[in-house]
Amino acid sequence: MKRLAGKAALVTGGACGIGRAIVERFAAEGAHVAIADIDTAAASNLEAELGGAAFHVRLDVTRDADWGGAIDELERRHGPLAVLVNNAGINVPGSIADAREEDWRRVHEVNGLGPFLGCQHAVRRMRASGGAIVNVASVRGQRPSSGQVAYCSSKALVLNLTESVALYCGEQNLPIRCNAICPGVVDTPLLRSGFAALGGEDEALLRLSGLQVMNRIGTPEEIAAAAVFLASDEASFVTGAAFNIDGGFRIRDQ
Ligand SMILES: NC(=O)c1ccc[n+]([C@@H]2O[C@H](COP(=O)([O-])OP(=O)(O)OC[C@H]3O[C@@H](n4cnc5c(N)ncnc54)[C@H](O)[C@@H]3O)[C@@H](O)[C@H]2O)c1
Known part of the structure:
Protein backbone atom coordinates (compact mmCIF):
# COMPACT_ATOMS: atom_id res chain seq x y z
CA MET A 1 0.00 0.00 0.00
CA LYS A 2 1.36 3.43 -0.95
CA ARG A 3 1.77 5.67 2.07
CA LEU A 4 -0.04 8.73 0.66
CA ALA A 5 -2.48 6.95 -1.66
CA GLY A 6 -5.13 9.29 -3.04
CA LYS A 7 -4.22 12.28 -0.87
CA ALA A 8 -4.43 15.74 -2.46
CA ALA A 9 -1.23 17.56 -1.51
CA LEU A 10 0.17 21.02 -2.20
CA VAL A 11 3.92 21.67 -1.94
CA THR A 12 5.13 25.29 -2.03
CA GLY A 13 8.50 25.88 -3.67
CA GLY A 14 7.94 22.47 -5.24
CA ALA A 15 9.84 23.15 -8.45
CA CYS A 16 13.36 22.98 -7.05
CA GLY A 17 15.62 21.62 -4.30
CA ILE A 18 13.96 20.12 -1.22
CA GLY A 19 10.46 20.95 -2.51
CA ARG A 20 11.11 19.10 -5.74
CA ALA A 21 12.27 16.00 -3.85
CA ILE A 22 9.12 16.16 -1.71
CA VAL A 23 6.94 16.40 -4.82
CA GLU A 24 8.71 13.39 -6.36
CA ARG A 25 8.39 11.26 -3.20
CA PHE A 26 4.77 12.26 -2.65
CA ALA A 27 3.92 11.32 -6.24
CA ALA A 28 5.71 7.97 -5.84
CA GLU A 29 3.69 7.36 -2.66
CA GLY A 30 0.40 7.81 -4.52
CA ALA A 31 -0.47 11.43 -3.71
CA HIS A 32 -1.95 13.88 -6.23
CA VAL A 33 0.46 16.80 -5.99
CA ALA A 34 0.20 20.49 -6.81
CA ILE A 35 3.68 21.89 -7.56
CA ALA A 36 3.08 25.42 -6.27
CA ASP A 37 5.86 27.83 -7.17
CA ILE A 38 6.67 31.24 -8.63
CA ASP A 39 9.08 29.55 -11.05
CA THR A 40 6.44 28.30 -13.47
CA ALA A 41 8.97 27.15 -16.07
CA ALA A 42 10.73 24.77 -13.65
CA ALA A 43 7.40 23.65 -12.18
CA SER A 44 6.00 22.89 -15.60
CA ASN A 45 9.13 20.89 -16.53
CA LEU A 46 8.73 18.81 -13.37
CA GLU A 47 5.05 18.25 -14.16
CA ALA A 48 6.04 16.91 -17.59
CA GLU A 49 8.66 14.60 -16.03
CA LEU A 50 6.17 13.16 -13.56
CA GLY A 51 3.62 12.43 -16.27
CA GLY A 52 0.25 12.95 -14.62
CA ALA A 53 1.04 12.39 -10.93
CA ALA A 54 1.46 16.12 -10.39
CA PHE A 55 0.43 19.43 -11.94
CA HIS A 56 1.86 22.90 -11.53
CA VAL A 57 0.15 26.02 -10.31
CA ARG A 58 1.56 29.51 -9.89
CA LEU A 59 1.61 30.46 -6.23
CA ASP A 60 3.49 33.29 -4.58
CA VAL A 61 3.25 32.31 -0.92
CA THR A 62 3.16 35.97 0.15
CA ARG A 63 -0.08 36.66 -1.77
CA ASP A 64 -3.30 35.68 -0.04
CA ALA A 65 -5.29 35.59 -3.30
CA ASP A 66 -2.83 33.11 -4.87
CA TRP A 67 -3.46 30.66 -2.02
CA GLY A 68 -7.21 30.52 -2.58
CA GLY A 69 -6.77 30.00 -6.33
CA ALA A 70 -4.13 27.27 -6.00
CA ILE A 71 -6.09 25.24 -3.45
CA ASP A 72 -9.31 25.67 -5.46
CA GLU A 73 -7.53 24.21 -8.50
CA LEU A 74 -6.16 21.25 -6.51
CA GLU A 75 -9.56 20.52 -4.93
CA ARG A 76 -11.35 20.79 -8.29
CA ARG A 77 -9.03 18.13 -9.71
CA HIS A 78 -8.44 15.82 -6.75
CA GLY A 79 -10.81 16.53 -3.87
CA PRO A 80 -10.21 18.07 -0.44
CA LEU A 81 -6.76 19.35 0.48
CA ALA A 82 -5.25 16.65 2.70
CA VAL A 83 -1.59 17.70 2.93
CA LEU A 84 0.11 21.11 2.81
CA VAL A 85 3.89 21.42 2.79
CA ASN A 86 5.04 24.98 3.47
CA ASN A 87 8.49 24.58 1.93
CA ALA A 88 9.21 27.76 -0.09
CA GLY A 89 11.91 29.84 1.55
CA ILE A 90 14.66 32.32 0.79
CA ASN A 91 17.84 33.47 2.52
CA VAL A 92 19.46 36.87 2.32
CA PRO A 93 22.63 36.86 4.47
CA GLY A 94 23.37 39.78 6.77
CA SER A 95 24.23 40.36 10.44
CA ILE A 96 22.55 42.76 12.85
CA ALA A 97 25.22 45.29 11.83
CA ASP A 98 24.69 45.20 8.09
CA ALA A 99 21.34 43.55 7.24
CA ARG A 100 19.09 45.88 5.28
CA GLU A 101 15.51 46.54 6.34
CA GLU A 102 14.21 45.60 2.89
CA ASP A 103 15.98 42.24 3.07
CA TRP A 104 14.56 41.57 6.55
CA ARG A 105 11.07 42.38 5.28
CA ARG A 106 11.39 40.18 2.19
CA VAL A 107 12.82 37.17 4.09
CA HIS A 108 10.10 37.44 6.71
CA GLU A 109 7.42 37.84 4.05
CA VAL A 110 8.38 34.65 2.21
CA ASN A 111 9.52 32.55 5.21
CA GLY A 112 7.06 33.88 7.81
CA LEU A 113 3.97 35.41 6.19
CA GLY A 114 3.99 32.61 3.58
CA PRO A 115 3.61 29.73 6.07
CA PHE A 116 1.15 31.83 8.13
CA LEU A 117 -1.13 32.26 5.11
CA GLY A 118 -0.65 28.61 4.15
CA CYS A 119 -1.61 27.37 7.63
CA GLN A 120 -4.60 29.70 7.73
CA HIS A 121 -5.94 28.45 4.39
CA ALA A 122 -5.18 24.82 5.25
CA VAL A 123 -6.95 24.95 8.62
CA ARG A 124 -10.05 26.42 6.93
CA ARG A 125 -10.05 23.79 4.17
CA MET A 126 -9.14 20.78 6.35
CA ARG A 127 -11.62 21.59 9.14
CA ALA A 128 -14.09 18.86 8.14
CA SER A 129 -12.10 16.24 6.26
CA GLY A 130 -8.83 16.53 8.23
CA GLY A 131 -5.25 16.72 7.10
CA ALA A 132 -1.59 17.29 7.83
CA ILE A 133 0.51 20.45 7.59
CA VAL A 134 4.29 20.13 7.30
CA ASN A 135 6.32 23.31 7.71
CA VAL A 136 9.92 23.28 6.48
CA ALA A 137 11.78 25.31 9.11
CA SER A 138 15.53 24.92 9.68
CA VAL A 139 17.97 23.96 12.38
CA ARG A 140 18.91 27.64 12.11
CA GLY A 141 15.61 28.41 13.84
CA GLN A 142 17.04 26.59 16.88
CA ARG A 143 20.75 27.41 16.48
CA PRO A 144 21.08 30.87 14.88
CA SER A 145 24.21 32.20 13.25
CA SER A 146 25.28 35.84 13.48
CA GLY A 147 25.50 36.25 9.73
CA GLN A 148 21.90 35.35 8.83
CA VAL A 149 19.84 37.39 11.28
CA ALA A 150 16.71 37.61 9.12
CA TYR A 151 16.75 33.97 7.97
CA CYS A 152 17.34 32.46 11.41
CA SER A 153 14.65 34.54 13.10
CA SER A 154 12.17 33.72 10.32
CA LYS A 155 12.77 30.01 10.90
CA ALA A 156 12.30 30.42 14.68
CA LEU A 157 8.98 32.02 13.76
CA VAL A 158 8.02 28.92 11.76
CA LEU A 159 8.70 26.66 14.75
CA ASN A 160 6.56 28.81 17.03
CA LEU A 161 3.81 29.07 14.39
CA THR A 162 3.78 25.28 14.08
CA GLU A 163 3.13 24.86 17.80
CA SER A 164 0.46 27.56 17.81
CA VAL A 165 -1.41 25.92 14.92
CA ALA A 166 -1.11 22.47 16.53
CA LEU A 167 -2.49 23.85 19.81
CA TYR A 168 -5.41 25.55 18.06
CA CYS A 169 -6.36 22.40 16.16
CA GLY A 170 -6.24 20.36 19.37
CA GLU A 171 -8.32 22.89 21.32
CA GLN A 172 -10.92 22.99 18.53
CA ASN A 173 -10.95 19.18 18.14
CA LEU A 174 -9.99 19.53 14.49
CA PRO A 175 -8.52 16.43 12.82
CA ILE A 176 -5.48 18.39 11.65
CA ARG A 177 -1.85 17.77 12.65
CA CYS A 178 0.82 20.45 12.21
CA ASN A 179 4.53 19.66 12.40
CA ALA A 180 7.86 21.14 11.37
CA ILE A 181 11.00 19.70 9.81
CA CYS A 182 14.35 21.21 10.74
CA PRO A 183 16.88 20.35 8.03
CA GLY A 184 20.59 20.77 8.55
CA VAL A 185 22.71 21.78 5.57
CA VAL A 186 21.20 20.26 2.42
CA ASP A 187 22.61 20.13 -1.10
CA GLY A 218 22.29 16.06 3.52
CA THR A 219 20.33 15.35 0.36
CA PRO A 220 16.88 16.67 -0.55
CA GLU A 221 15.67 13.06 -0.62
CA GLU A 222 16.58 12.63 3.07
CA ILE A 223 14.35 15.60 3.92
CA ALA A 224 11.56 14.30 1.66
CA ALA A 225 11.53 11.00 3.59
CA ALA A 226 10.63 12.88 6.77
CA ALA A 227 7.94 14.87 4.95
CA VAL A 228 6.34 11.61 3.74
CA PHE A 229 6.23 10.28 7.30
CA LEU A 230 4.72 13.46 8.79
CA ALA A 231 2.16 13.72 5.96
CA SER A 232 1.12 10.09 6.25
CA ASP A 233 -1.23 8.36 8.67
CA GLU A 234 1.83 6.69 10.23
CA ALA A 235 2.33 9.99 12.06
CA SER A 236 -1.21 9.94 13.47
CA PHE A 237 0.02 10.69 17.04
CA VAL A 238 2.48 13.43 16.04
CA THR A 239 1.61 17.12 16.24
CA GLY A 240 3.46 20.27 17.28
CA ALA A 241 6.77 18.48 16.73
CA ALA A 242 10.04 19.80 15.34
CA PHE A 243 11.62 16.88 13.52
CA ASN A 244 15.38 17.42 13.10
CA ILE A 245 16.75 15.87 9.93
CA ASP A 246 20.12 17.49 10.36
CA GLY A 247 22.89 14.90 10.62
CA GLY A 248 23.32 16.02 14.24
CA PHE A 249 23.80 19.74 13.48
CA ARG A 250 21.71 20.86 16.50
CA ILE A 251 23.75 18.95 19.07
CA ARG A 252 27.18 19.84 17.71
CA ASP A 253 29.30 22.60 19.27
CA GLN A 254 29.41 25.23 16.54
N1 LIG B 1 19.20 23.93 1.54
C1 LIG B 1 19.42 23.94 2.85
O1 LIG B 1 20.55 23.73 3.32
C2 LIG B 1 18.28 24.19 3.81
C3 LIG B 1 18.51 23.98 5.17
C4 LIG B 1 17.49 24.19 6.07
C5 LIG B 1 16.24 24.60 5.63
N2 LIG B 1 16.04 24.81 4.30
C6 LIG B 1 14.72 25.27 3.89
O2 LIG B 1 14.18 24.37 2.96
C7 LIG B 1 13.30 25.07 2.08
C8 LIG B 1 13.68 24.79 0.63
O3 LIG B 1 15.02 25.24 0.45
P1 LIG B 1 15.88 24.84 -0.85
O4 LIG B 1 17.28 24.81 -0.41
O5 LIG B 1 15.29 23.66 -1.52
O6 LIG B 1 15.65 26.17 -1.74
P2 LIG B 1 15.75 26.40 -3.34
O7 LIG B 1 16.10 27.84 -3.54
O8 LIG B 1 16.61 25.36 -3.95
O9 LIG B 1 14.21 26.20 -3.77
C9 LIG B 1 13.23 27.08 -3.28
C10 LIG B 1 12.00 27.05 -4.18
O10 LIG B 1 11.06 27.98 -3.62
C11 LIG B 1 10.54 28.79 -4.66
N3 LIG B 1 10.10 30.08 -4.13
C12 LIG B 1 10.87 31.12 -3.70
N4 LIG B 1 10.08 32.14 -3.30
C13 LIG B 1 8.79 31.74 -3.47
C14 LIG B 1 7.52 32.35 -3.23
N5 LIG B 1 7.43 33.62 -2.78
N6 LIG B 1 6.41 31.63 -3.49
C15 LIG B 1 6.49 30.37 -3.98
N7 LIG B 1 7.65 29.74 -4.25
C16 LIG B 1 8.79 30.42 -3.99
C17 LIG B 1 11.69 28.92 -5.66
O11 LIG B 1 11.22 29.29 -6.96
C18 LIG B 1 12.29 27.51 -5.62
O12 LIG B 1 11.65 26.64 -6.54
C19 LIG B 1 13.39 26.55 2.47
O13 LIG B 1 12.34 26.89 3.34
C20 LIG B 1 14.73 26.61 3.18
O14 LIG B 1 14.79 27.68 4.10
C21 LIG B 1 17.03 24.61 3.37
Whole structure:
Protein backbone atom coordinates (compact mmCIF):
# COMPACT_ATOMS: atom_id res chain seq x y z
CA MET A 1 0.00 0.00 0.00
CA LYS A 2 1.36 3.43 -0.95
CA ARG A 3 1.77 5.67 2.07
CA LEU A 4 -0.04 8.73 0.66
CA ALA A 5 -2.48 6.95 -1.66
CA GLY A 6 -5.13 9.29 -3.04
CA LYS A 7 -4.22 12.28 -0.87
CA ALA A 8 -4.43 15.74 -2.46
CA ALA A 9 -1.23 17.56 -1.51
CA LEU A 10 0.17 21.02 -2.20
CA VAL A 11 3.92 21.67 -1.94
CA THR A 12 5.13 25.29 -2.03
CA GLY A 13 8.50 25.88 -3.67
CA GLY A 14 7.94 22.47 -5.24
CA ALA A 15 9.84 23.15 -8.45
CA CYS A 16 13.36 22.98 -7.05
CA GLY A 17 15.62 21.62 -4.30
CA ILE A 18 13.96 20.12 -1.22
CA GLY A 19 10.46 20.95 -2.51
CA ARG A 20 11.11 19.10 -5.74
CA ALA A 21 12.27 16.00 -3.85
CA ILE A 22 9.12 16.16 -1.71
CA VAL A 23 6.94 16.40 -4.82
CA GLU A 24 8.71 13.39 -6.36
CA ARG A 25 8.39 11.26 -3.20
CA PHE A 26 4.77 12.26 -2.65
CA ALA A 27 3.92 11.32 -6.24
CA ALA A 28 5.71 7.97 -5.84
CA GLU A 29 3.69 7.36 -2.66
CA GLY A 30 0.40 7.81 -4.52
CA ALA A 31 -0.47 11.43 -3.71
CA HIS A 32 -1.95 13.88 -6.23
CA VAL A 33 0.46 16.80 -5.99
CA ALA A 34 0.20 20.49 -6.81
CA ILE A 35 3.68 21.89 -7.56
CA ALA A 36 3.08 25.42 -6.27
CA ASP A 37 5.86 27.83 -7.17
CA ILE A 38 6.67 31.24 -8.63
CA ASP A 39 9.08 29.55 -11.05
CA THR A 40 6.44 28.30 -13.47
CA ALA A 41 8.97 27.15 -16.07
CA ALA A 42 10.73 24.77 -13.65
CA ALA A 43 7.40 23.65 -12.18
CA SER A 44 6.00 22.89 -15.60
CA ASN A 45 9.13 20.89 -16.53
CA LEU A 46 8.73 18.81 -13.37
CA GLU A 47 5.05 18.25 -14.16
CA ALA A 48 6.04 16.91 -17.59
CA GLU A 49 8.66 14.60 -16.03
CA LEU A 50 6.17 13.16 -13.56
CA GLY A 51 3.62 12.43 -16.27
CA GLY A 52 0.25 12.95 -14.62
CA ALA A 53 1.04 12.39 -10.93
CA ALA A 54 1.46 16.12 -10.39
CA PHE A 55 0.43 19.43 -11.94
CA HIS A 56 1.86 22.90 -11.53
CA VAL A 57 0.15 26.02 -10.31
CA ARG A 58 1.56 29.51 -9.89
CA LEU A 59 1.61 30.46 -6.23
CA ASP A 60 3.49 33.29 -4.58
CA VAL A 61 3.25 32.31 -0.92
CA THR A 62 3.16 35.97 0.15
CA ARG A 63 -0.08 36.66 -1.77
CA ASP A 64 -3.30 35.68 -0.04
CA ALA A 65 -5.29 35.59 -3.30
CA ASP A 66 -2.83 33.11 -4.87
CA TRP A 67 -3.46 30.66 -2.02
CA GLY A 68 -7.21 30.52 -2.58
CA GLY A 69 -6.77 30.00 -6.33
CA ALA A 70 -4.13 27.27 -6.00
CA ILE A 71 -6.09 25.24 -3.45
CA ASP A 72 -9.31 25.67 -5.46
CA GLU A 73 -7.53 24.21 -8.50
CA LEU A 74 -6.16 21.25 -6.51
CA GLU A 75 -9.56 20.52 -4.93
CA ARG A 76 -11.35 20.79 -8.29
CA ARG A 77 -9.03 18.13 -9.71
CA HIS A 78 -8.44 15.82 -6.75
CA GLY A 79 -10.81 16.53 -3.87
CA PRO A 80 -10.21 18.07 -0.44
CA LEU A 81 -6.76 19.35 0.48
CA ALA A 82 -5.25 16.65 2.70
CA VAL A 83 -1.59 17.70 2.93
CA LEU A 84 0.11 21.11 2.81
CA VAL A 85 3.89 21.42 2.79
CA ASN A 86 5.04 24.98 3.47
CA ASN A 87 8.49 24.58 1.93
CA ALA A 88 9.21 27.76 -0.09
CA GLY A 89 11.91 29.84 1.55
CA ILE A 90 14.66 32.32 0.79
CA ASN A 91 17.84 33.47 2.52
CA VAL A 92 19.46 36.87 2.32
CA PRO A 93 22.63 36.86 4.47
CA GLY A 94 23.37 39.78 6.77
CA SER A 95 24.23 40.36 10.44
CA ILE A 96 22.55 42.76 12.85
CA ALA A 97 25.22 45.29 11.83
CA ASP A 98 24.69 45.20 8.09
CA ALA A 99 21.34 43.55 7.24
CA ARG A 100 19.09 45.88 5.28
CA GLU A 101 15.51 46.54 6.34
CA GLU A 102 14.21 45.60 2.89
CA ASP A 103 15.98 42.24 3.07
CA TRP A 104 14.56 41.57 6.55
CA ARG A 105 11.07 42.38 5.28
CA ARG A 106 11.39 40.18 2.19
CA VAL A 107 12.82 37.17 4.09
CA HIS A 108 10.10 37.44 6.71
CA GLU A 109 7.42 37.84 4.05
CA VAL A 110 8.38 34.65 2.21
CA ASN A 111 9.52 32.55 5.21
CA GLY A 112 7.06 33.88 7.81
CA LEU A 113 3.97 35.41 6.19
CA GLY A 114 3.99 32.61 3.58
CA PRO A 115 3.61 29.73 6.07
CA PHE A 116 1.15 31.83 8.13
CA LEU A 117 -1.13 32.26 5.11
CA GLY A 118 -0.65 28.61 4.15
CA CYS A 119 -1.61 27.37 7.63
CA GLN A 120 -4.60 29.70 7.73
CA HIS A 121 -5.94 28.45 4.39
CA ALA A 122 -5.18 24.82 5.25
CA VAL A 123 -6.95 24.95 8.62
CA ARG A 124 -10.05 26.42 6.93
CA ARG A 125 -10.05 23.79 4.17
CA MET A 126 -9.14 20.78 6.35
CA ARG A 127 -11.62 21.59 9.14
CA ALA A 128 -14.09 18.86 8.14
CA SER A 129 -12.10 16.24 6.26
CA GLY A 130 -8.83 16.53 8.23
CA GLY A 131 -5.25 16.72 7.10
CA ALA A 132 -1.59 17.29 7.83
CA ILE A 133 0.51 20.45 7.59
CA VAL A 134 4.29 20.13 7.30
CA ASN A 135 6.32 23.31 7.71
CA VAL A 136 9.92 23.28 6.48
CA ALA A 137 11.78 25.31 9.11
CA SER A 138 15.53 24.92 9.68
CA VAL A 139 17.97 23.96 12.38
CA ARG A 140 18.91 27.64 12.11
CA GLY A 141 15.61 28.41 13.84
CA GLN A 142 17.04 26.59 16.88
CA ARG A 143 20.75 27.41 16.48
CA PRO A 144 21.08 30.87 14.88
CA SER A 145 24.21 32.20 13.25
CA SER A 146 25.28 35.84 13.48
CA GLY A 147 25.50 36.25 9.73
CA GLN A 148 21.90 35.35 8.83
CA VAL A 149 19.84 37.39 11.28
CA ALA A 150 16.71 37.61 9.12
CA TYR A 151 16.75 33.97 7.97
CA CYS A 152 17.34 32.46 11.41
CA SER A 153 14.65 34.54 13.10
CA SER A 154 12.17 33.72 10.32
CA LYS A 155 12.77 30.01 10.90
CA ALA A 156 12.30 30.42 14.68
CA LEU A 157 8.98 32.02 13.76
CA VAL A 158 8.02 28.92 11.76
CA LEU A 159 8.70 26.66 14.75
CA ASN A 160 6.56 28.81 17.03
CA LEU A 161 3.81 29.07 14.39
CA THR A 162 3.78 25.28 14.08
CA GLU A 163 3.13 24.86 17.80
CA SER A 164 0.46 27.56 17.81
CA VAL A 165 -1.41 25.92 14.92
CA ALA A 166 -1.11 22.47 16.53
CA LEU A 167 -2.49 23.85 19.81
CA TYR A 168 -5.41 25.55 18.06
CA CYS A 169 -6.36 22.40 16.16
CA GLY A 170 -6.24 20.36 19.37
CA GLU A 171 -8.32 22.89 21.32
CA GLN A 172 -10.92 22.99 18.53
CA ASN A 173 -10.95 19.18 18.14
CA LEU A 174 -9.99 19.53 14.49
CA PRO A 175 -8.52 16.43 12.82
CA ILE A 176 -5.48 18.39 11.65
CA ARG A 177 -1.85 17.77 12.65
CA CYS A 178 0.82 20.45 12.21
CA ASN A 179 4.53 19.66 12.40
CA ALA A 180 7.86 21.14 11.37
CA ILE A 181 11.00 19.70 9.81
CA CYS A 182 14.35 21.21 10.74
CA PRO A 183 16.88 20.35 8.03
CA GLY A 184 20.59 20.77 8.55
CA VAL A 185 22.71 21.78 5.57
CA VAL A 186 21.20 20.26 2.42
CA ASP A 187 22.61 20.13 -1.10
CA THR A 188 20.24 22.31 -3.16
CA PRO A 189 20.53 25.18 -5.67
CA LEU A 190 19.87 27.61 -2.78
CA LEU A 191 22.88 26.24 -0.93
CA ARG A 192 25.13 26.11 -3.97
CA SER A 193 24.33 29.74 -4.84
CA GLY A 194 26.39 30.69 -1.79
CA PHE A 195 29.43 28.53 -2.59
CA ALA A 196 31.39 31.28 -4.37
CA ALA A 197 31.28 33.45 -1.23
CA LEU A 198 32.61 30.49 0.80
CA GLY A 199 35.72 30.10 -1.36
CA GLY A 200 34.50 27.70 -4.03
CA GLU A 201 32.92 24.24 -4.05
CA ASP A 202 35.59 22.17 -2.26
CA GLU A 203 36.15 24.71 0.51
CA ALA A 204 32.40 25.28 0.97
CA LEU A 205 31.60 21.56 1.15
CA LEU A 206 34.36 21.01 3.72
CA ARG A 207 33.17 23.87 5.93
CA LEU A 208 29.48 23.07 5.66
CA SER A 209 29.98 19.32 6.16
CA GLY A 210 31.74 20.04 9.45
CA LEU A 211 28.58 21.64 10.87
CA GLN A 212 26.98 18.18 11.11
CA VAL A 213 27.96 15.44 13.57
CA MET A 214 27.87 13.13 10.55
CA ASN A 215 30.47 15.28 8.73
CA ARG A 216 28.53 15.54 5.51
CA ILE A 217 25.71 17.61 4.11
CA GLY A 218 22.29 16.06 3.52
CA THR A 219 20.33 15.35 0.36
CA PRO A 220 16.88 16.67 -0.55
CA GLU A 221 15.67 13.06 -0.62
CA GLU A 222 16.58 12.63 3.07
CA ILE A 223 14.35 15.60 3.92
CA ALA A 224 11.56 14.30 1.66
CA ALA A 225 11.53 11.00 3.59
CA ALA A 226 10.63 12.88 6.77
CA ALA A 227 7.94 14.87 4.95
CA VAL A 228 6.34 11.61 3.74
CA PHE A 229 6.23 10.28 7.30
CA LEU A 230 4.72 13.46 8.79
CA ALA A 231 2.16 13.72 5.96
CA SER A 232 1.12 10.09 6.25
CA ASP A 233 -1.23 8.36 8.67
CA GLU A 234 1.83 6.69 10.23
CA ALA A 235 2.33 9.99 12.06
CA SER A 236 -1.21 9.94 13.47
CA PHE A 237 0.02 10.69 17.04
CA VAL A 238 2.48 13.43 16.04
CA THR A 239 1.61 17.12 16.24
CA GLY A 240 3.46 20.27 17.28
CA ALA A 241 6.77 18.48 16.73
CA ALA A 242 10.04 19.80 15.34
CA PHE A 243 11.62 16.88 13.52
CA ASN A 244 15.38 17.42 13.10
CA ILE A 245 16.75 15.87 9.93
CA ASP A 246 20.12 17.49 10.36
CA GLY A 247 22.89 14.90 10.62
CA GLY A 248 23.32 16.02 14.24
CA PHE A 249 23.80 19.74 13.48
CA ARG A 250 21.71 20.86 16.50
CA ILE A 251 23.75 18.95 19.07
CA ARG A 252 27.18 19.84 17.71
CA ASP A 253 29.30 22.60 19.27
CA GLN A 254 29.41 25.23 16.54
N1 LIG B 1 19.20 23.93 1.54
C1 LIG B 1 19.42 23.94 2.85
O1 LIG B 1 20.55 23.73 3.32
C2 LIG B 1 18.28 24.19 3.81
C3 LIG B 1 18.51 23.98 5.17
C4 LIG B 1 17.49 24.19 6.07
C5 LIG B 1 16.24 24.60 5.63
N2 LIG B 1 16.04 24.81 4.30
C6 LIG B 1 14.72 25.27 3.89
O2 LIG B 1 14.18 24.37 2.96
C7 LIG B 1 13.30 25.07 2.08
C8 LIG B 1 13.68 24.79 0.63
O3 LIG B 1 15.02 25.24 0.45
P1 LIG B 1 15.88 24.84 -0.85
O4 LIG B 1 17.28 24.81 -0.41
O5 LIG B 1 15.29 23.66 -1.52
O6 LIG B 1 15.65 26.17 -1.74
P2 LIG B 1 15.75 26.40 -3.34
O7 LIG B 1 16.10 27.84 -3.54
O8 LIG B 1 16.61 25.36 -3.95
O9 LIG B 1 14.21 26.20 -3.77
C9 LIG B 1 13.23 27.08 -3.28
C10 LIG B 1 12.00 27.05 -4.18
O10 LIG B 1 11.06 27.98 -3.62
C11 LIG B 1 10.54 28.79 -4.66
N3 LIG B 1 10.10 30.08 -4.13
C12 LIG B 1 10.87 31.12 -3.70
N4 LIG B 1 10.08 32.14 -3.30
C13 LIG B 1 8.79 31.74 -3.47
C14 LIG B 1 7.52 32.35 -3.23
N5 LIG B 1 7.43 33.62 -2.78
N6 LIG B 1 6.41 31.63 -3.49
C15 LIG B 1 6.49 30.37 -3.98
N7 LIG B 1 7.65 29.74 -4.25
C16 LIG B 1 8.79 30.42 -3.99
C17 LIG B 1 11.69 28.92 -5.66
O11 LIG B 1 11.22 29.29 -6.96
C18 LIG B 1 12.29 27.51 -5.62
O12 LIG B 1 11.65 26.64 -6.54
C19 LIG B 1 13.39 26.55 2.47
O13 LIG B 1 12.34 26.89 3.34
C20 LIG B 1 14.73 26.61 3.18
O14 LIG B 1 14.79 27.68 4.10
C21 LIG B 1 17.03 24.61 3.37
